[in-house]
Amino acid sequence: MRVQVEADREFWRGQLVAGGFTAVPRWTPRPVAGVADHETTVPEDVAGPLRGLAQDLAVPLDSVLLAAHAKVLAALSGEREVVSGYVPADGGRPLPCRLTTEPPTWRTLLLNAHRAASELLAHQDFPVDDLRRELGLTEPPFEAVFDPGGVGGDLAEDTVVRIGFSWRDDRLVLRLRYRTDVLDADCAARIAGYHVTALALIAVGPDAEHGRQGLLSAEELHFQLEGLAGPRRELPDRRMHELFEQRVREHPDAVAAVHGERRWTYRELNARANRLARALLARGLRREGVVAVVTERNLDWPAAVLAVFKAGGVYLPIEPHFPAGRIATTLTRAGCALVLTEHGSTTTLDQALESLPRIGKVLIDAAYAEDHADDDPGVPVAPDQLAYIYFTSGSTGEPKGAMCEHAGMLNHLYAKIDDLELGEGQVVAQTAPQCFDISLWQLVSGLLVGGQTLLVEQEVILDVQRFVDRIVEGRVAVLQVVPSYLDVVVSCLRQHPRELPDLRCVSVTGEALKKELTERWFAVQPGIKLVNAYGLTETSDDTNHEVMDR
Structure with missing residues (x-):
């Protein structure tokens, strides 16, 4: 028992002192205090192949979903190393989960996410908050939380967005709960869309290089390139x-x-x-x-x-x-x-x-x-x-x-x-x-x-x-x-x-x-x-x- 406690302590100490904080973009022009939800259904022609891929790799579907989440956080923050909260299967307080998008293909990214989650769950019973206080860590460890079991719950004070997955009528549903002083409804929908796009890319090409693939929909790509552009002016035909x-x-x-x-x-x-x-x-x-x-x-x-x-x-x-x-x-x-x-x-x-x-x-x-x-x-x-x-x-x-x-x-x-x-x-x-x-x-x-x-x-x-x-x-x-x-x-x-x-x-x-x-x-x-x-x-x-x- 003592050996296990020491192993737990060493694991979490390494995670906590490694540093790095993944901030969620402040994407609302009119911040309003409150919490809101956004739901979207993952298409069956995506969810089905993902379940098959998880079986082939002998990993839980949660690891596939976590890989997509890591990719989205990396895209939002511009960082390859990201930290997200991770809710264990039985619920409870989210634990800090350190992820990297360095692996080149979706398959290797997925296996890396599975390894990170497995290590976290192997040490989940350790009192992480007590160790944080002992180490003098006062800043929040993460702003985004990944909830693979769709347990739900209120947002903690330091949490900006919570991504949950659950099954409803045999359909995979993504639920995004977010703070309205940080995100507005359109931006929350875009972040949910990034997750679905990442999952779709994994489903159709697990061996593709994810670094060469974008998460923007055709509509958002048009918005980024055209909607944010300045006025189109007719220039005089003179120099x-x-x-x-x-x-x-x-x-x-x-x-x-x-x-x-x-x-x-x-x-x-x-x-x-x-x-x-x-x-x-x-x-x-x-x-x-x-x-x-x-x-x-x-x-x-x-x-x-x-x-x-x-x-x-x-x-x-x-x-x-x-x-x-x-x-x-x-x-x-x-x-x-x-x-x-x-x-x-x-x-x-x-x-x-x-x-x-x-x-x-x-x-x-x-x-x-x-x-x-x-x-x-x-x-x-x-x-x-x-x-x-x-x-x-x-x-x-x-x-x-x-x-x-x-x-x-x-x-x-x-x-x-x-x-x-x-x-x-x-x-x-x-x-x-x-x-x-x-x-x-x-x-x-x-x-x-x-x-x-x-x-x-x-x-x-x-x-x-x-x-x-x-x-x-x-x-x-x-x-x-x-x-x-x-x-x-x-x-x-x-x-x-x-x-x-x-x-x-x-x-x-x-x-x-x-x-x-x-x-x-x-x-x-x-x-x-x-x-x-x-x-x-x-x-x-x-x-x-x-x-x-x-």
Whole structure:
């Protein structure tokens, strides 16, 4: 007897101290305290083969059901190792059951679940709660409970959902009892559906690799891909630079871009971009030829970017302070033919070009001074034509070039214009370094609606008080920062409260935006919206916008 107790104790100690907690997603927009039930019948053409499979493997049907449950929990949590409560056959308090979805096939997953359940039941009489208290474990061990016998019962305080199976009129019935402050009826039905789908996949192909199979129904797959998508907008049959040219014709003397004391009107910015574009064409730039732009963040930068688009080329941003080796690698991988740069930005660039004699260097001041017309060049540019290449860090640590087309860029710019409610005369702060894709929308989105771009110097950004002053003085309406910098701004505003009279919207991207920071922002600036944004360079930047006013 003593040997058994020691064995029980050792087993449960290993289970409890292994750590890991499987949380159930909070899937309801309107939490309401209470408990509800959802029932669904497992189709007979699924239940029958499952019973046959259990007999062939000499395991109880409960183990098959547990394998499906493990797969669902793994899908919900994104973890391969999951912990669920397990109700013994005679009922009673659920015991923590540690499961893994590492085994590749349904059959091996099922056998692993059977082994885990068998070990648990062999030690079920041990007072697990007493050992938890002895070990000082106060957090709940699980949120989901698996009840293979369908015993039922009330949800414990720490339980979010209880999955039970029972036989009724010779039909296998799944009953899901859940807390309505965590799940709503639709989401509960989806979780039940995942269990049925997993069981169906086991029934038709026990030797299939479950990692290659999804649990979503056709209806939910459509909802995930289409129902959650943003508005479908008809894009104008023009490119970004052509829409800018239209704004130039409508208000040529409005201010387009500001940097320090320098201010360029739409007419001035367009004329300079046109002269640069013609300088590139005169040097043989062809359709989708790659042009690197190596400048500081000043007014020549937007002129150079527009020039590349106007000439039908591909914009490749490179920061002047990058090491020569990195610049050379980027130029080579992108197949770059020309570099637009300026005096003061060529130190490491010149070192890189020493080994790349075929790449031509064009100084912006010299190109301005050449005898080129300053009217729009009118080079045809197709929507599926390559617009830009951004080199990201890459999953392997080696930089990789992400290539995006004009239509994708325009779609993203209009998403920003719509969701951030950009309009004529409004100021967009340009804060991001050139090598980040977010720098592009910050640079040009305002130019599509008759707005103004304010280029904020890096040294100003590094001094948060100066930065807030610049936002106020520049009458910025739309700003984008990363959450860690927003945290600094909030702290500054709490210490030195002030009005931000023109700021209407702050976009936050690049990192996870936490609830606590969101609450702090609205505590100091309740009238200024936050847009939680995120996306991939490969998808033309942000693909998700959550506009929040509280």
